[in-house]
């Protein structure tokens with residue numbers, strides 16, 4: 168029997184690698200939703216293939232969407248813009264080795280219908296983006312997910328759907344599991360929601376709204392909504408498909424109308440770049456991520472600034488984003504409200520830094536894949552670290568760490584955080600590393616290839 172643990176490898180020296188990353192989870196799952204609602208065929212180029220995106224494709228297929236692999240896209244020669252591979256590492260001297268082929272996705276317009284069962288897994292995007300689409304299908308749609316998915320914030324979405332005229336039976340739980348009784352049409356109109364627990368509650372309503380009779384006007388009331396870049400991504404991707412969207416402070420309006428088809432090129436997942444770029448700091452080496460977009464709504468773009476504040480040299484260029492570490496690196500005092508999903512890797516870096524860190528604005532991470540604040544404190548301290556929870560974040564003081572089991576709580580980013588710690592700490596045994604497949608299947612192989620350059 169293979170060991171259920173992964174021994175996170177220690178870096179032998181400075182890494183010197185180019186790491187090509189698969190597509191963005193957030194862009195892929197938005198593109199799939201909009202493709203399922205489009206009036207024309209869509210080709211999604213270089214999508215992410217991972218648990219979260221396969222769950223999204225399966226959920227939409229269960230509702231009648233036609234989503235197929237476009238094999239032509241992976242059959243061609245080398246070079247050009249056609250995607251041959253979605254994850255690979257090249258050492259300093261080049262010679263990229265493909266890790267895994269990934270097909271484009273092609274959709275053709277289909278009528279949405281129930282009855283259907285939707286498995287959200289632990290994917291926030293599936294649990295928040297699919298129910299408003301399910302409301303457009305005629306028939307019952309039963310929605311459920313992994314055990315922790317039942318604890319993630321969902322109540323405001325259920326209430327908002329009801330306010331928009333949709334019948335939802337949640338047994339009074341305000342959480343998964345629930346059944347959407349779709350009639351084939353949603354009236355839409357104005358709705359008020361408290362989206363302080365997750366920006367995805369707003370994004371989900373906006374993405375389906377072009378197909379609502381009156382569109383939607385979503386108004387947020389409550390503590391600030393996190394993840395502003397992800398909301399900007401939603402707005403931009405809707406506009407990209409010809410949908411009229413107006414935005415104001417805590418208000419978003421989507422006009423009813425057709426969703427255009429065509430081709431959609433998915434950017435590399437910049438949040439999944441975090442651990443690789445962090446390796447440049449920890450080892451005093453160099454990591455380049457190719458195809459770093461010059462104009463993007465992905466929160467991972469903030470890594471350029473955040474890692475520079477810790478002492479890295481982060482330089483965008485024609486070859487991509489290159490991050491160089493200088494040896495030691497400092498702590499970080501940052502409000503991560505907008506970029507919460509970067510927290511686990513930044514917390515791992517903080518535990519290895521030369522000075523203390525305060526990461527704030529991230530109380531909502533308690534409702535992510537696990538309670539990430541508690542999980543990070545427990546696991547960093549389990550290796551001898553000094554981390555503590557703040558009401559809205561983490562305070563981390565560097566201390567010499569030792570090996571031990573690092574639990575991951577079905578959270579892909581806990582695996583990524585552990586890998587960063589393992590670069591400098593011998594004997595970090597990562598529990599259930601396969602859970603990283605939520606957004607980055609093949610991560611441990613990609614990590615090993617990067618380290619082979621050290």
Ligand SMILES: O=C(O)C1=C[C@@H](OP(=O)(O)O)[C@@H](O)[C@H](O)C1
Pocket residue numbers: 192193194291292364365366367370393394397507508531
């Ligand atoms: O819309 C999206 O694609 C996402 C929004 C964010 O969610 P929250 O606003 O719940 O943090 C982010 O953390 C998540 O990984 C992806």
Ligand SMILES: C=C(OP(=O)(O)O)C(=O)O
Pocket residue numbers: 289290291292508535536580606
């Ligand atoms: C919070 C995350 O995911 P989800 O889309 O499940 O919310 C994440 O990827 O860090």
